Amino acid sequence: MKIYSSLLFSLLLIVVLHSNVFSQQKTISELSSLKELNLTSSGVHHFWLNMGTNTFGQPILVPIIVVQGNEVGPTLGITAAIHGNELNGIPIIHQLAAALDANRLKGRVIAIPGINTLSIELNQRKFVDDEDVNRSFPGKSNGSESEQYAHKIKERILPVFDVHLDLHTASFGRVNTLYARADASNDTILKLAELQQPDIILHSKGKPSFGTTSSATETLRAEAAALGIPSITVEYGNPQVFQKDMINRGVNGILNTLIWLNMYDGNISTDPIKPVYCKKSYWIYTDKGGFLEVPVKLNQLIKKGDPIGIIKNAFGEIIDTYLAPEDGIVIGKSTNPANRSGGRIIHLGILE
Template structure:
């Protein structure tokens, strides 16, 4: 039996964490008007044995809260004495947005369009630079946790650059029901990290400003599955259903204004020509339908029942496989993730 390689002390932001220990540190990001410092909280969990460095970060968009809860659960669950490598957990990257329950920073910029940032740029660009240079670029893998925007919810899904074999490997290990081969977007954390050879998964699940039980549980399980795949945790025998790869996605938009009544749910298989929703006038005398032109799976939808013409109301994913087969995979996944015994088997 091969001897396990002991770990070395881990250094970040001037702090040193000994093997088998954990430490909370802060990265000063900016100041408030009052000159009170505003810091990004970070927890480092440093394993006894050598292994990769994984960062799990949330709330790059300050109103996306599921990842904050996932980070809390994760830090409480991981025992550094049973860990190989180093886990860096950043529950709130966009502290300004989190405080104000906003996607954006005070300069109205999107932090996930400003990486790698600049020391002399806008406030958002400076925070992006501080976080990227001091934390993100020192990792071997990154899991970037997101939700849908306000009034929009997402089925648990992974978005990743699947042309990178390492990214594909961990995307399959994460095992959300749907994996989307998503082009790298300029200024995103995913794009800039991949330029440095760091595989990144973007997880999407649930809705802004809401806790979503399924999305939180799916992400928690997925992170553990990735950690087992890259050798940070001991593997277990139980597996989630095999995920399916989406060949493309599209949004279906409202063709009229009014009150929306959804007829389908997240994860549901839909057929070409199917009515997804009705849009009616307040008294109901005028009514139109939202109809899909192609079969697929609903992976996102608007939750606000008030719509304007042109609003994106349903996000549909399309697959090479038979839609009914994919629908069964998604349904099986939701049933599996809802099982209580998953949490007890994670670390067995």
């Protein structure tokens, strides 16, 4: 009798759990553009945004989380994983949505935890046509797969944002500090970068200049800037992993942003780490193949002439040592020892 009742209980539990999942899926409505959003009730709302169709005629859907406040106010837009292997931004959005009290919010947060769903599925940085969507803006309505996808982001997503944060990480074979790429010549954009309390703020104008329309924007951040939307790119650590520290710092930075925008009450957190400001940066590459060791740490301040890369041949003999060409800070570095001519060593930031 006891066995039967526990069996019955398990069966009931399975039915309840299944119906819960099923009903959750059923209640999520599909949008063809974020311009259709017209929410009146405050709270957290989920949607799917249609971004085209696949081979089987099924819609390509992108998840949308809207935290709708009680009072009118601006829209903070957050996009994560336009490069499909850069995942830390996804749990940042999930945790932010869980942490926010919609009744205290003025305006709304529209967050996209995985804007490049097709590439996330494939564990790859680039789009399904092997192009980089984040180098394909403004895209074309009748262009290639990646061009059409970029164009849909431009037409269906960006216009509803007043301020934009684009969440990235390093790519395969490399690791990153928590750093922001921002046009430091624009006070609002620089402030957005500082609010994330990153290790490094890298001045990078992006093209074109803020508020200037252009046919060669290339990145999502530049496309937003061309539309007059203050936008920064934030790089949170490493590819294809969820890193707790990066995620916590990410959530904290976005909360700071909401408070600064007067969308949320509270105090901007004080960060013991002062960011290092860099006026430019570049990657240093090897000129020969071999096994590469990179004897510097992330965020390490290095001097001209410091060793940054040691290459050994197939027999374990050192064949070259690379030296820092000038003083700077290590923004990112290679973690992949297998190295051909032209492999990356470090991403060097040059301080202001």
